[in-house]
Amino acid sequence: MPLVLDDSDQAALDGDRGPAWQLAMRVIVRIAEAVEADHLLDISAAHIDSCLYHGRSGLDFADRLADAGATVTVPTTLNVASFDLRHPDLYRGDPQTAALARRLTERYEEMGCRPTWTCAPYQLEERPEFGQHIAWAESNAIVFANSVLGARTGRYGDFIDICAAITGRAPAAGLHLDDNRQGGVLFRLEGVADRLLDNDGLYPVLGHLVGAATGTRSPVIEGLPGGLSEDRLKALGAAAASSGSVAMFHAVGSTPEAPTLADAFGGRTPGETIVVRPDDLRSTRDRLTTAMGRDIGPIERSSVDIGAICVGTPHYSVGEFGRLVELIATSRVAAGVQFFASTGRDVLMEIELRGWAEHLRESGVTIVTDTCTYITPILAKVDAAMTDSAKWAYYAPGNIGVEVVLGSVEDCVATAVAGHLVRDESMWADA
Amino acid sequence: MPDNAPVPESRVLVAGEATGPVMVLDEPLSFWGGLDAETGLIIDRHHPQAEKSVTGTVLAMSTGRGSSSASSVLAEAIRLRTAPAAIVLLEPDEIIVLGAVVAEELYGISVPVVVVDETTFARLRSARSAEIDTAGRLALTN
Numbered sequence: 411m412p413l414v415l416d417d418s419d420q421a422a423l424d425g426d427r428g429p430a431w432q433l434a435m436r437v438i439v440r441i442a443e444a445v446e447a448d449h450l451l452d453i454s455a456a457h458i459d460s461c462l463y464h465g466r467s468g469l470d471f472a473d474r475l476a477d478a479g480a481t482v483t484v485p486t487t488l489n490v491a492s493f494d495l496r497h498p499d500l501y502r503g504d505p506q507t508a509a510l511a512r513r514l515t516e517r518y519e520e521m522g523c524r525p526t527w528t529c530a531p532y533q534l535e536e537r538p539e540f541g542q543h544i545a546w547a548e549s550n551a552i553v554f555a556n557s558v559l560g561a562r563t564g565r566y567g568d569f570i571d572i573c574a575a576i577t578g579r580a581p582a583a584g585l586h587l588d589d590n591r592q593g594g595v596l597f598r599l600e601g602v603a604d605r606l607l608d609n610d611g612l613y614p615v616l617g618h619l620v621g622a623a624t625g626t627r628s629p630v631i632e633g634l635p636g637g638l639s640e641d642r643l644k645a646l647g648a649a650a651a652s653s654g655s656v657a658m659f660h661a662v663g664s665t666p667e668a669p670t671l672a673d674a675f676g677g678r679t680p681g682e683t684i685v686v687r688p689d690d691l692r693s694t695r696d697r698l699t700t701a702m703g704r705d706i707g708p709i710e711r712s713s714v715d716i717g718a719i720c721v722g723t724p725h726y727s728v729g730e731f732g733r734l735v736e737l738i739a740t741s742r743v744a745a746g747v748q749f750f751a752s753t754g755r756d757v758l759m760e761i762e763l764r765g766w767a768e769h770l771r772e773s774g775v776t777i778v779t780d781t782c783t784y785i786t787p788i789l790a791k792v793d794a795a796m797t798d799s800a801k802w803a804y805y806a807p808g809n810i811g812v813e814v815v816l817g818s819v820e821d822c823v824a825t826a827v828a829g830h831l832v833r834d835e836s837m838w839a840d841a
Numbered sequence: 842m843p844d845n846a847p848v849p850e851s852r853v854l855v856a857g858e859a860t861g862p863v864m865v866l867d868e869p870l871s872f873w874g875g876l877d878a879e880t881g882l883i884i885d886r887h888h889p890q891a892e893k894s895v896t897g898t899v900l901a902m903s904t905g906r907g908s909s910s911a912s913s914v915l916a917e918a919i920r921l922r923t924a925p926a927a928i929v930l931l932e933p934d935e936i937i938v939l940g941a942v943v944a945e946e947l948y949g950i951s952v953p954v955v956v957v958d959e960t961t962f963a964r965l966r967s968a969r970s971a972e973i974d975t976a977g978r979l980a981l982t983n
């Protein structure tokens with residue numbers, strides 16, 4: 411079925427609402443044609459990824475819209491920026507790039523977007539409801555919205571996010587539609603120890619494995635405990651959306667559209683079943699540990715020098731900060747180790763109120779807001795960094811040229827305090 | 842030599858003309874975090890073709906991967922002329938299409954993006970170079 415526009419979409423496309431609307435509608439229509447949508451639908455919120463600076467073209471596009479006086483017509487949040495707008499001194503990059511990156515953030519604020527500066531808009535007080543159509547960009551936010559909130563967003567990239575925010579319209583395709591929300595491939599966990607199932611460290615690793623193996627289908631995961639926390643689902647989804655193009659997953663017994671296996675597949679039979687064993691999880695974890703390439707022997711006697719710990723990808727929640735405070739307790743980050751925790755400014759405000767931010771700073775933790783440590787030069791030169799995030803582990807070597815060790819948050823804190831690599835291998839053993 | 846089988850048709854997502862050496866990616870690539878727009882080199886350290894250049898190639902990849910920012914990086918690579926000459930997919934990927942659409946809107950440079958079937962994708966593996974016309978017809982040279 412060819413794309414049919416309603417009168418007001420057509421008027422916008424014809425330029426009746428000015429050049430910004432015309433450009434925005436043209437981009438939406440071209441994407442709608444590419445994904446074979448037969449009409450556009452209303453969206454009631456947007457999350458913008460285009461505010462992160464990647465070069466002149468992003469600013470040229472924002473200038474084109476903002477110069478023409480465009481403003482958003484639905485509540486719109488902003489993803490991370492290229493540097494910590496609150497603590498700009500943390501930025502070690504080129505000042506000219508920083509000036510352009512700042513200009514980009516200003517243009518998006520001018521268009522009426524809320525300066526939330528977080529990759530985890532689902533941790534803000536107001537968030538989309540089950541069944542609500544939205545246009546979110548940022549891969550981890552997309553997968554969380556669809557899977558955990560049960561809201562409906564396509565896998566939107568930069569540029570169309572702001573176009574949808576301006577026009578309030580998006581292609582009726584993909585995960586907006588009932589038919590496309592069922593699972594396509596089943597991942598079944600077998601022989602995984604209860605201790606690992608009950609540790610946060612499992613979820614990013616599992617997500618990475620699932621994302622890499624699933625292709626463009628929606629994965630369904632069976633064999634996890636029911637009622638998983640949002641933090642664990644967040645880690646799983648973020649990893650899967652980095653190693654693959656996953657925009658929705660079902661964790662049977664945890665995510666709202668998968669109370670049972672049959673629900674997750676909409677009554678259909680899984681096209682393929684992939685069994686996940688402890689061995690698969692260990693090898694996935696080790697593939698994400700690039701520093702192992704230069705390492706000899708068991709990690710306990712490792713010669714890898716961990717100069718930095720980076721947690722908070724996606725942005726840490728209040729709950730994750732609570733766990734961090736509990737783990738650090740009265741100890742301190744060892745001399746010579748940088749410890750960064752990234753989060754959004756709303757979460758920072760909350761942990762300031764609880765006294766946790768001060769506790770962490772006194773323990774040697776630097777809290778980074780508005781951005782993330784793997785997209786921008788914040789780390790001082792280090793041999794290797796440790797993280798609890800599979801997404802950080804996946805991207806950091808290419809983005810900021812650092813070797814990585816992936817561990818649980820417990821491993822991260824133990825390493826930071828000891829000043830040398832500590833990783834609990836025992837929980838990864840066969841059940 | 843020219844591949845004498847009939848010229849395969851594709852589904853055009855972004856129209857344009859292009860010629861270039863064929864590069865078939867062994868795994869999908871997220872342009873953000875995976876491609877340096879300044880140099881056109883693959884920087885994803887986990888990618889089997891890490892450190893290779895995509896500039897000027899007819900880049901065949903089965904699907905997209907990863908980041909929403911891939912659209913921005915592709916648009917930037919097109920602006921800087923480090924991008925592939927064309928992108929051939931097995932399944933449509935709206936994030937890749939977005940990058941190409943916006944670069945065309947801003948700079949008038951068209952990098953065609955087309956979708957082909959498995960048979961054509963397999964034929965690309967043995968092709969040395971490929972030419973794409975605005976209707977999405979592919980002529981292959983082995």
